Amino acid sequence: MKSNQPATFDATALGHYIAQCETTVYEQAVANVFGFHALQLGLPGYDFLKQCRIPYKHHLHGQFTKETSMLCEPEFLPLTESSVDLICLPHVLEQCEDPQQTLREAFRVLVPEGTLILTGVTPFSCLGLRARTGWLKQAGAFKRLFTARRIRDWLNVLGFEIVESHYLMHALPINDQSWLARQARLEKWGACTFGMTGGVYFLVAKKRVLNVRLLKPDWKKSSLNQALQAQKSRTRIQNKMQKQLKCADVDTKLD
Template identity: 45%
Template sequence: MSIDNLQQWLTTPLGIYLQEQEQVLFDQAVHDIFGFNAMQFGMLEMNLLHNSRIPYKFNAGISAGALQCESHKLPLPESTLDLILMPHTLDFSEHPHQTLREAARVMVPEGHIIISGFNPLSSWGIRRLASESGTYPWDANFLSLMRVKDWLALLDFEIVDSSMTCHMPPFKSASWLGRYSMVERLGARLWPMMGGVYFVVAKKRVLGMRLIKPAWKGSRLKANLLPTPTQRTDTQKQHEQ
């Protein structure tokens, strides 16, 4: 499987619908994440870092992008990236767990990873069961949100946010997609965990690491640097007399 083979499918009405829904989520998530280096791996048809304020941003993929490699073999030093975007990268990785391990390796402490993927517990998951082998995107891994969260926890990631999108059934024609636009709004409210795509934001934690913060609650200097008067005990008064 290769995420690059999705390019043709993304031009279909259903592929365009997916891009529109995910673009909104990525734009909102990356805006308030800071650092120096950010990477988007896969889905290079979408500019998911354009709303990021991180100064150095680059794309990576199996056969496209500034960096070309497998997602589970990143040729980067440890603790290099502050932000990693993986739109459906786990879906089309032959080693999805190792892909996450590589992301954790090259990420700095307190760095963020943002992941999207197909939800098997949805109408999209049912559509996958009815599809022929080798058809995109239905031959993706379709990992459950719970499994992805478990993998992230094992790698010492803290879940910052998670949600679902693409609640509309995966119809092929644009007319059906337009007719059922209301389903998307109702689905997000009535069956939020049944969306066709999950979305996760996680932060890398390092065991034993403690951030040093200023002691804002320390005592303030007294006016004119005068010493604070103290009460004298009866014994002290007798000695003075």
């Protein structure tokens, strides 16, 4: 008996091909990130942290799988501030309810100089046109597609710095495994077009925090202006001693 539920994005031939293309670039990017905790949200059927050298890896998804560490929404991460060194967001922004809140949460939980890696479908590409219509929209649950330029603007406003950006998935979006396997030449040619034909954007950003220098107070120096400081009054004994010293100086000069 066939199920009436629509196939998920990664269960289709086209979705599996896109995930395989992203797995290669994710593995290259996470291999150079170090720290204690790494986090992946989205695409629960694929482990993008497999080549990561960080010891503690967590998979947070909206549905339960054997790799899932915790069930949560990307807009509200149950993590403390500045506790994660690496976050991977494969196709999360176009499937969540509030993508800006998701990026704010990622900035909150990342440590200073932490790394954020994300991918998404380019709306003005062949893949983007197909993702917005037909069965692929239902399978991927795409709510809204965003350009890489808009994502860069959001990241810059939050305090991220883009350190790497390029495009992938240059093959024609045909949902057939045999036809996708024959488009290896298109992938090589698309790498030379500076991303003009890429259906998926790939961004790597760093959380930048300005260094704050602590100014220590100089306790020996008064904080008040010298002109405003009250002068200490001399006692009678001090005035009498000062007069005697002046008289002694005069006597020595006369002698």
